[in-house]
Amino acid sequence: MLVREPRAQEGLSEKLPRVVHRLSVIMKPQVVFVLGGPGAGKGTQCAKIVENYSYTHLSAGDLLREERSRTGSEFGQLIDTYIKEGKIVPVEITINLLKKAMEETMKVDEKKFRFLIDGFPRNQDNLQGWNTVMDGKADVKFVLFFDCSNEVCIDRCLERGKSSGRTDDNRASLEKRIQTYLQSTRPIIEQYEKQGKVHKIDASRSVDEVFADVKNILEKES
Ligand SMILES: Nc1ncnc2c1ncn2[C@@H]1O[C@H](COP(=O)(O)OP(=O)(O)OP(=O)(O)O)[C@@H](O)[C@H]1O
Numbered sequence: 380m381l382v383r384e385p386r387a388q389e390g391l392s393e394k395l396p397r398v399v400h401r402l403s404v405i406m407k408p409q410v411v412f413v414l415g416g417p418g419a420g421k422g423t424q425c426a427k428i429v430e431n432y433s434y435t436h437l438s439a440g441d442l443l444r445e446e447r448s449r450t451g452s453e454f455g456q457l458i459d460t461y462i463k464e465g466k467i468v469p470v471e472i473t474i475n476l477l478k479k480a481m482e483e484t485m486k487v488d489e490k491k492f493r494f495l496i497d498g499f500p501r502n503q504d505n506l507q508g509w510n511t512v513m514d515g516k517a518d519v520k521f522v523l524f525f526d527c528s529n530e531v532c533i534d535r536c537l538e539r540g541k542s543s544g545r546t547d548d549n550r551a552s553l554e555k556r557i558q559t560y561l562q563s564t565r566p567i568i569e570q571y572e573k574q575g576k577v578h579k580i581d582a583s584r585s586v587d588e589v590f591a592d593v594k595n596i597l598e599k600e601s
């Protein structure tokens with residue numbers, strides 16, 4: 380004889396709150412922060428993750444560059460100066476771009492709730508902005524930290540600079556970007572390390588060797 384679960388007899392009014400709660404949990408953005416020095420390979424690895432897993436890649440740097448070239452942007456000039464100087468743009472600008480991009484992604488396809496947020500949070504101001512605006516609205520699952528020497532970072536960016544057209548892929552900007560990374564971003568990574576949230580990857584190896592480690596981490600975390 381079939382024994383009926385009590386829930387099977389529930390009406391819609393009893394079920395609905397539970398369904399709504401479950402949906403809101405499922406659809407809460409799940410975030411992986413992707414950090415590392417300039418040219419460490421963050422964007423390259425994010426592209427490979429997107430090919431293989433259901434993540435949406437949002438690069439804070441790309442969003443700022445887009446905003447810089449958007450006709451009528453009130454922040455274009457400021458962003459341009461900060462990027463050339465290797466300085467971190469005030470978070471009020473960056474967090475709004477990220478939030479909008481996340482919302483638009485999920486509006487188009489509600490199943491796209493896993494995000495790789497690349498190049499953020501880069502300093503204390505970024506982290507504070509994230510906590511203020513996104514607290515409770517998104518879960519930060521872990522941090523992928525692509526670690527390699529300053530020399531490798533600089534060499535890769537200079538090589539990329541031959542064709543990237545980026546205003547900051549030159550030696551003068553790179554010296555400043557490395558300083559900003561060491562002084563402002565490394566302490567953020569250390570904070571997440573203390574929370575046990577950081578997966579550190581040796582990014583000085585080939586793209587495929589680095590990605591093999593990334594895959595292992597993503598398989599374990601899923
Ligand atoms: N493992 C690797 N070995 C050699 N070259 C690499 C590797 N990963 C990336 N590159 C190259 O180095 C350059 C920088 O890579 P990428 O743009 O992915 O770095 P990034 O960390 O996103 O940089 P940024 O923070 O400056 O935007 C690119 O030209 C890329 O093709």
Ligand SMILES: Nc1ccn([C@@H]2O[C@H](COP(=O)(O)O)[C@@H](O)[C@H]2O)c(=O)n1
Pocket residue numbers: 417418439440441443461462463464465466467468469473497498499500501505547556
């Ligand atoms: N959170 C961030 C991210 C980036 N910037 C500025 O953009 C430059 C390029 O960033 P990449 O991630 O593409 O290397 C970076 O040097 C900063 O000037 C930022 O301000 N805040």
